[in-house]
Amino acid sequence: MGLQSALSTALTGMTAAETSIDVAGNNVANANTVGFKESSVNFATQFLQTQSIGSAPTGSRGGTNPRQIGLGAKVAEITPKFTQGTIEISSNPLDLAIQGDGFFIVQGPQGEQLYTRNGQFKTNANNEIVTLTGHRVLGYSVDANFDIQPTGLSPIQIPLGAAAVAQATENVILKGALNPNSTVGSIPEIIQSGILSDGSREVPVGVPEALSLARPSDVITFGSTAGATLPAGTYNYRIVYVDSSGNEGPASNIADTALGAGAASINLSAIPQSADPDFTQIRIYRNNPAVNTEYRLAGTIPAGTTTYSDSTSAATIAGNALLNEDTLGNNSYSYYVTFVNSSTGAESRPTARFGPITADSINQPRIRLDDIPQPSGTGEYDQIKIYRNVANNPTKFYEVAQIGTGVSFIDSTPDADITGNPEINLEGPPINFGMALVDVVSRSGADYNHLFDEGVLTFSGDKGGRQLAERSLTITAATTVQDLLTFMDESMGVLKSAPEATFPDSVSYGGTIVDSRLQFTSNMGIENALGVDLSAFRFTPTGGTTEVVQLPFTTVQEANGEGATADFVVYDSLGTPINVRVTTVLESVDATGARFRWIATSPQNAEETGVNIEVGTGVITTDGDGKFVSATDDRIAIGRGQSPANSPLEFQLNFNQVTGLAEDENSLAAASQDGFPAGTLTSFIITESGRIQGVFSNGSSRDLGQLRMARFANNGGLQQVGDNMFSTGVNSGLPIEGNPGGGGMGAVTTGAVELSNTDIGQNLIELILASTQYRGGARVITAVQQLLDELLALRR
Structure with a gap:
């Protein structure tokens, strides 16, 4: 058994050495892998062969140790080392390095959660943050208002160039100094237009024919009839031509004859005739021999009659009409004709001026007007007025006569007789509030022009010397003068009344009609003084070309009361810029302090007819030290009309930084406001706590997401799944989530990566040791093989 076990024991050592070499090779191979954690191999002895368990000491023996023979080595553990890797700066803002414990959380291919220390991130086609291997990075996303939603992990997006943001203004802080020693505003600015007239009234059409009238010839043949009716004496005669309207022309010079005693009549023959067929009669005037300068009507004959027999005594003609010997002076005369209502006195606009016609007191002493324009017969006008200038003032026209319709007129009135008469009103009938705007007429010299027609009128006045925004009014046949006044009031932001105002109650602010003028x-306050320049009105008729409306205004009363003006921009919920102007004027002052009236206007207040651009007013109060005390009604509301933005836009005016010190000049300015216009996402930053903040083109910043991290009770218990990823292992414990830098998590460094913690030198040493171990095991096997060969050789 000994030799056989030696073979297997040596084999286990070689196997262990191979494992060491594999692990070292993997460590060295991943020396440049970002976030890689090297592993180490730990060995343990394998099963032991026990030959004796030993014996305990006795009284006679000291005891023996166990006798055991090892059966080799085994790999007890291959453990990643989660020591901190070196942090290296990169140029990619999405590169993140963890300093400390924890892992980034990413989404696996099956939707499971995986964990990595590799912070080399990028964005995909959906603007999602992903790893180099395409795993989505998880964290908290944001809602439509860019508020973090900590309700669950989801892929994080950075929509560069796509996301947009705007913020409505909620607060505007104003600063400045309002001088309490300035003049209290007590006199308002008053402006007015030229005289306008009602162009809907009937107008005389055309001009009369005017002609200088010469005296009839005084060459008359005289004779007499015997008798004793007329007393003896010298009889002088003068004749006049009479037209069909009963108007007399100039009288002839004197034609006289001597009559002896005993004559019964004086016979006139060869009486001269008028070449004008409109003169239908000839009147014969005769003197009273006792009063040679008095001529009375002696008789009338039809035109064409050349003879007349006069037998009327002086007593008989004494009650007859006197000869009108009035004559015009040596001058050139011009005329106007108007229609008049004899009951109401209403008078039309005059004709165009006609003339001049030259008069000669000697030869052509009168002027005849014929073909005089006639009223239409509607009943509006029933008579005609005639106006004429005088010799010493050709621009003054006085009433000469008021005549009936259908007649001609012969003018013989001397200048001295008309200079006290009413002067002509060249403007015509006055305007009124309810008349149609298309009927408004203005006069320029002898020309009368309708100012408006159906179409679009644009208007841009000024206030305090500053131009106001242009606004439009659609004019129809039903639009009235009052509509124009209201429109201009709204466009210029005239405040009709103000709570707690100390302004004189007798002042009526805004537009009205005075003497047929707007x-x-x-x-x-000077800062609220209205103005209308020559190009303030522009009119575009339906289907026509835009032209300037000639409606000039002049100042008839200048305002007092110094103040200050602040122009600034606020933003609605869509980020639309809205212009706001705040003007001030000293309203009252006493021993306790000063009170300044402020008025706010905005041309975008609904941007439609019927809404005043005035959006707020109140009073700023300062004390005896010039310190701000209070401001009333300091919340402004601006209507947004048809805009899809939230309406109205409401924001607070903060006057706390306004003082009431006696500065050289009043000043007021907007120090700050908290709204901003629409902007697109242009860049982003990631903080140490993992908060992703987007920077927009309008300079604002908003949260785009929150990176989340996880840590484990036993990092070594994680299971490696490739692509620098770990998954939860049976011995790792459950993941504990948190934000970077909190809850035991490491902080995040932006624009940096964590390099591999592989120690190449140490791994090479371990590689040498493992190869030595492997060779040693091979030598054991070689030795056993030799022993076995010797054992087998015993058979020989």
């Missing part, structure tokens, strides 16, 4: 009263 007039706007600003809120108190």
